[in-house]
Amino acid sequence: MLVEVENLRKAYGSGPTAHLAIADISFEVGVGEFVCIVGPSGCGKTTLLRCLSGLMPPTSGFVKLHGTAIDRPPQEMGLVFQEYNRSLLPWMTVRRNVELPLKKKIRVAAERSRAVDDALAAVGLTGFGDRYPWQLSGGMQQRVAIARAMAYRPEILLMDEPFASLDAQTRIELEDLVLQVRHEFGVTVLFVTHDIDEAVYLADRIVVLSAPPCTVAEVLDVPLPTPRNQTATKALPEFAELRAHVYRQILGDR
Amino acid sequence: MSRRVVLLALEVLTPLVVLVGWFVISAGSTSLYYPPLADILERFGQIWLGAGFVSDALPSLGRMLTGYVVAAVAGVVVGTALGLSPVARTLLGPAVEFLRALPAVLLIPFALVVFTDDTTMKVFVIALGCSFPVILNTVDGVRSVEPLQLDVARMFGFGRVERLWRVVLPSASPQIFAGLRASLSLALILMVVSEMVASTNGIGYSILQSQRLFATTDMWAGIVLLGLLGYLINIALVVIEKRVLAWHRGFRASVLGS
Numbered sequence: 001m002l003v004e005v006e007n008l009r010k011a012y013g014s015g016p017t018a019h020l021a022i023a024d025i026s027f028e029v030g031v032g033e034f035v036c037i038v039g040p041s042g043c044g045k046t047t048l049l050r051c052l053s054g055l056m057p058p059t060s061g062f063v064k065l066h067g068t069a070i071d072r073p074p075q076e077m078g079l080v081f082q083e084y085n086r087s088l089l090p091w092m093t094v095r096r097n098v099e100l101p102l103k104k105k106i107r108v109a110a111e112r113s114r115a116v117d118d119a120l121a122a123v124g125l126t127g128f129g130d131r132y133p134w135q136l137s138g139g140m141q142q143r144v145a146i147a148r149a150m151a152y153r154p155e156i157l158l159m160d161e162p163f164a165s166l167d168a169q170t171r172i173e174l175e176d177l178v179l180q181v182r183h184e185f186g187v188t189v190l191f192v193t194h195d196i197d198e199a200v201y202l203a204d205r206i207v208v209l210s211a212p213p214c215t216v217a218e219v220l221d222v223p224l225p226t227p228r229n230q231t232a233t234k235a236l237p238e239f240a241e242l243r244a245h246v247y248r249q250i251l252g253d254r
Numbered sequence: 255m256s257r258r259v260v261l262l263a264l265e266v267l268t269p270l271v272v273l274v275g276w277f278v279i280s281a282g283s284t285s286l287y288y289p290p291l292a293d294i295l296e297r298f299g300q301i302w303l304g305a306g307f308v309s310d311a312l313p314s315l316g317r318m319l320t321g322y323v324v325a326a327v328a329g330v331v332v333g334t335a336l337g338l339s340p341v342a343r344t345l346l347g348p349a350v351e352f353l354r355a356l357p358a359v360l361l362i363p364f365a366l367v368v369f370t371d372d373t374t375m376k377v378f379v380i381a382l383g384c385s386f387p388v389i390l391n392t393v394d395g396v397r398s399v400e401p402l403q404l405d406v407a408r409m410f411g412f413g414r415v416e417r418l419w420r421v422v423l424p425s426a427s428p429q430i431f432a433g434l435r436a437s438l439s440l441a442l443i444l445m446v447v448s449e450m451v452a453s454t455n456g457i458g459y460s461i462l463q464s465q466r467l468f469a470t471t472d473m474w475a476g477i478v479l480l481g482l483l484g485y486l487i488n489i490a491l492v493v494i495e496k497r498v499l500a501w502h503r504g505f506r507a508s509v510l511g512s
Contacts, residue, residue, distance in 0.1 A: 055405055073409045086402045090505040091424045100420065101410040132501055134508035 001067075002188055003029040003052070003156065008061035010047050021047045023213035024061075031155075034182060034189045036199035039209030039217075040250050045192045048214070049160045052190065053079050065156075078149030082161040084141040088133040088148075094120070095129035098148045105152050119151035122181055139170035143177065150185060157182070159191045163198070172230055175202060179228060196250065200242045201228060208249045217249050289471040298475040306460065311479065314456040317373060318445040321380025325437055329385040330430060333392025334418070337426070343393070350389060358383025358440065359447050366452055376448040383444045384437035391433030395426025428502045431495050438491055442484050457483075 010022040021044040029035050039045055050056040052063055054073040062069040065076060073079075081087040088097050098116045106112040120126055123143040133141050142162060149157055159178070163171040175198060182189050193199050199206050203222045210217040222242060224233055233239055277291045302311060336342050336350070361379050369375035399422050407417045423430075449458030457476055464472035496503075 053409065055408060073411065075411055079409045081402060083402060086400050087406055089403060091501045132504060134505045
């Protein structure tokens, strides 16, 4: 297994005033899988992702990568945040933003430059390298963030509600972009979202979280045919069934 | 004609109108205190575009620049340390607040006693006085770094130095520049005052000397020089700031606009 989450528990504070964000979560992710994590709002999805990425230590339990528990952000992971306008560095051009994590990994400037070009091409931003992030639309900024995460070829791409603040059309474009990037780079994707349709459309497997304090309500395979297609896939009866199933899990029989 | 052109014209024309007004009104004046502008400009040319520039203006500028650069470097270093470390802030915060509340010119009597060397004394006063605006603004800037950008740095496996250099300082640079600008006018004031109290050369010394000799025209010429220097130095800093912080103007405009 590539990633193993074992009895992960996270409480903020201690003693009687402690707030339990995550009660007990276990699941596994295999190489090349696309796993979506969905749950009701406020169920600690972001906390979970911060633990998965090594940015925050769990109170107890482990996140294991290749069988070893992580205690800091591993170099095998790339992370894309929801807030693209805050996670990109506004004093750097798009090109320098994407190049930033490569400085140590690729010493030769020409090679590094090629890696940046490849990453920008993969997200459809060829020719935008010399712009500043804030000169671009929200969707394009999030593409830059994806390019930056992918440029150093991580094994795992973590995404924290990456499209939640984009409009519906841009979101659809970027969903397909992520599928394409995943196909092109063969990267494993762990994708946190509150959007059930998005989760069913993208995922090979869905980890459904319960209301807080959060546990795993269900781990669900998504046996929809690939490659996915926004109209054809979403028109399938299986898509509707899966979607309804996850809705019931999260919202109850409303 | 666009609004910008009108504004620019006003910016250039208003001082010109004031100057012409001064020139016309003061022309033919026989007052000892308010000599004609024509005379002032003539003396300005004789003194400050001649030997006085080397004997008085250059030493002044040299001391001011040295003190200012020391203040800028020390201010950013101390400010960054205080900004990064809550412990350092707790320990040194009150002391910094206290020292900063003291008018910097109060340092002069102390510096006069401590430093036997004239130049060192002035550089010390300028450097110490100017460092506080830089320190306080740097602390603010360093503390207000976007937490998400620090997370990004951690994901990239940046060490302390790299995080500081690539994320914290660039992010704090707008506030650091605000501090540098505030210090600049302070540097000019401290330079002049320190020269008026104890000196054998310099612009401040020269102005005071002229006043004591009732050479009010020369005194006015010195004041004109100080005004010009202050203006030009500030423009130089603004030009640098516009280059270094070009991103910040665009970024702010885009954030406010969206």
